[in-house]
Amino acid sequence: xxxxxxxxxxxxxxxxxxxxxxxxxxxxxxxxxxxxxxxxxxxxxxxxxxxxxxxxxxxxxxxxxxxxxxxxxxxxxxxxxxxxxxxxxxxxxxxxxxxxxxxxxxxxxxxxxxxxxxxxxxxxxxxxxxxxxxxxxxxxxxxxxxxxxxxxxxxxxxxxxxxxxxxxxxxxxxxxxxxxxxxxxxxxxxxxxxxxxxxxxxxxxxxxxxxxxxxxxxxxxxxxxxxxxxxxxxxxxxxxxxxxx
Numbered sequence: 001x002x003x004x005x006x007x008x009x010x011x012x013x014x015x016x017x018x019x020x021x022x023x024x025x026x027x028x029x030x031x032x033x034x035x036x037x038x039x040x041x042x043x044x045x046x047x048x049x050x051x052x053x054x055x056x057x058x059x060x061x062x063x064x065x066x067x068x069x070x071x072x073x074x075x076x077x078x079x080x081x082x083x084x085x086x087x088x089x090x091x092x093x094x095x096x097x098x099x100x101x102x103x104x105x106x107x108x109x110x111x112x113x114x115x116x117x118x119x120x121x122x123x124x125x126x127x128x129x130x131x132x133x134x135x136x137x138x139x140x141x142x143x144x145x146x147x148x149x150x151x152x153x154x155x156x157x158x159x160x161x162x163x164x165x166x167x168x169x170x171x172x173x174x175x176x177x178x179x180x181x182x183x184x185x186x187x188x189x190x191x192x193x194x195x196x197x198x199x200x201x202x203x204x205x206x207x208x209x210x211x212x213x214x215x216x217x218x219x220x221x222x223x224x225x226x227x228x229x230x231x232x233x234x235x236x237x238x239x240x241x242x243x244x245x
Contacts, residue, residue, distance in 0.1 A: 025040075127150070
């Protein structure tokens, strides 16, 4: 990956592209006390592009710029591009010791024209984010809710137990009756409308696999997104016949 001193100093060769004509998918902002940088994932005719530092290039060009090892980026262009893009930017933020915030961009439905059968985009409104408050994706979700004025909450183990000690008090979590992580996970799955699992690799293991099993037990939707590529996130959530379970 790029060193912090090399941030956004490489010029993208593809300058003829017009990002205003593309469909925005997700904007990720990396920031610290002195700087803030936006990266937006765009789509046009099934091809993906990234706009950053007022320049637009293909997603592959962006990956070549970020990653020093070309062997790593093929996995990041397979499957769900938005999920892979967010996972990549989260890794960059960790490397640069930046904070990260993301915004899913929902374009206005395009006017229907002759021969255009595209359906209007359906917007999903997130009213509350539930998490167990552990390090990593758990706290990233809670931080996102706090920064964007969304309600948040969830269950955490007795004593606010976490891998790094005690869960910070700014997270509005309720304690379970036990110090077990499993009880915390099950109660959060049970009390939520759906669960999203973020992993680096495609295969679920350990606590992530347990979470998936608990979602199945309580007949709750569960979406697994991995940096290595999730083939069909919508199908994973709703199933091939449109069922939620």
